[in-house]
Amino acid sequence: MNLVEAAYRDTETFPRTETFGLTAQIRRAAISIPSNLAEGSARNSRKELHQFVGISCGSLAELQTQLQIAIRLKYLQSDAQCIGLATRVSKLVRGLRKSLRSEE
Secondary structure, three states: OHHHHHHHHHHOOOOHHHOOOHHHHHHHHHHHHHHHHHHHHOOOOHHHHHHHHHHHHHHHHHHHHHHHHHHHOOOOOOOOHHHHHHHHHHHHHHHHHHHHHHHO
8 A cells, every 4th residue: 555655646746748648557557456465365265366466466567667667757766665665565465476376
C-alpha cells in the first residue's frame, strides 16, 4: 500500500500530457500489486494464491519498467521514493512466490 501511495505522489508532477499515458499506467500497475495479493489470499487454495502472486510479480515488473521510462524522460529522479519501494516490494513478493513454490 505504501508503494501505491508513493506512486501517486511521485507521478503528481508528471506533465499533463501524460495524465492518460505513463501516469495512468504507473498508477494502475502499482494498484494491481496489492490488489492481486489480496484477491489471491482470499481464494480457496494455495494454487490460486500462487497464481495471483505471479500476477503481482508481473505487475511489479511492469511498474519497474515504467518507472525506468519515467527516469529516462526526466519525469522522475532515480532516488524517487516509489523506485526504492518497488525494489523492496519486488524482493518481498518474489520471496513469497519462492516460498509458495517450495510448499507444493
